[in-house]
Amino acid sequence: MDDRVVIVGAGPAGLAAAWAIRRAGRDPLVLEQADAVAASWRDRHDHLRLNTHRAFSHQPGARIPRRCGPYPARDDYIAYLQEYSAGMRLRLGGVPLHPVSITLRRLPVRWQDATARAVQRLAFGDLGRFGYPRPELGPFTRQRADGVTIAVDDGFARALKAGRVVMKPGIDRFDGPAVRSPTARPAMLSVRTCRRRRPA
Numbered sequence: 001m002d003d004r005v006v007i008v009g010a011g012p013a014g015l016a017a018a019w020a021i022r023r024a025g026r027d028p029l030v031l032e033q034a035d036a037v038a039a040s041w042r043d044r045h046d047h048l049r050l051n052t053h054r055a056f057s058h059q060p061g062a063r064i065p066r067r068c069g070p071y072p073a074r075d076d077y078i079a080y081l082q083e084y085s086a087g088m089r090l091r092l093g094g095v096p097l098h099p100v101s102i103t104l105r106r107l108p109v110r111w112q113d114a115t116a117r118a119v120q121r122l123a124f125g126d127l128g129r130f131g132y133p134r135p136e137l138g139p140f141t142r143q144r145a146d147g148v149t150i151a152v153d154d155g156f157a158r159a160l161k162a163g164r165v166v167m168k169p170g171i172d173r174f175d176g177p178a179v180r181s182p183t184a185r186p187a188m189l190s191v192r193t194c195r196r197r198r199p200a
């Protein structure tokens with residue numbers, strides 16, 4: 001066992017790093033938040049293919065099989081990465097790495113929420129004064145409900161306080177580059193965030 005070498009993420013890059021480190025004689029532990037390797041590919045639509053030729057898209061030490069065709073399909077690429085990871089030490093399904101999350105993980109969820117909110121307030125002050133709304137659900141409740149983790153980090157808090165990020169009221173719909181809101185005039189957005197969803 002060699003827990004001192006830890007790789008975060010079992011995508012192509014993490015697995016390539018694990019391969020190289022194993023080759024150098026160590027046995028790294030690969031931590032992956034999703035329940036399987038190649039998570040970013042599993043999340044994509046079924047007809048996706050690599051847009052780079054098989055010959056230029058393989059991991060170190062293992063070519064993509066010829067039967068996958070010149071531009072492998074998503075499922076073939078996932079199967080290839082799955083096979084590539086065989087024998088590697090993987091810990092799937094998420095491991096808390098943040099000190100606060102590690103400390104809180106055995107507490108009831110409402111205490112986790114309250115503590116996370118208190119820590120955020122201590123770190124960044126009252127962001128409500130700058131228009132950042134208090135979310136209805138606490139962060140740990142939300143994470144359990146739909147897997148989404150809302151992260152308020154230092155850079156965001158600074159930008160909000162400096163007025164470089166401006167909070168807009170609830171978005172009703174997108175209309176080309178403009179955003180329609182029930183309470184405000186149409187606005188042009190320079191940044192949008194959307195959750196990816198696989199079609200049913």
Ligand SMILES: Cc1cc2nc3c(=O)[nH]c(=O)nc-3n(C[C@H](O)[C@H](O)[C@H](O)COP(=O)(O)OP(=O)(O)OC[C@H]3O[C@@H](n4cnc5c(N)ncnc54)[C@H](O)[C@@H]3O)c2cc1C
Pocket residue numbers: 008009010011012013014031032033034037038039040041044049050051052057094
């Ligand atoms: C639609 C699309 C098509 C593409 N097509 C091609 C192509 O044809 N050819 C090509 O060469 N490249 C292509 N790419 C680029 C693609 O991003 C890379 O090929 C590859 O997936 C990137 O690998 P990665 O390991 O760096 O990142 P990812 O594949 O995103 O893997 C990162 C992994 O880390 C995990 N992770 C992240 N944070 C944590 C955490 N805190 N704790 C634990 N785990 C964590 C994630 O769950 C994920 O599994 C494409 C990308 C997209 C989006």
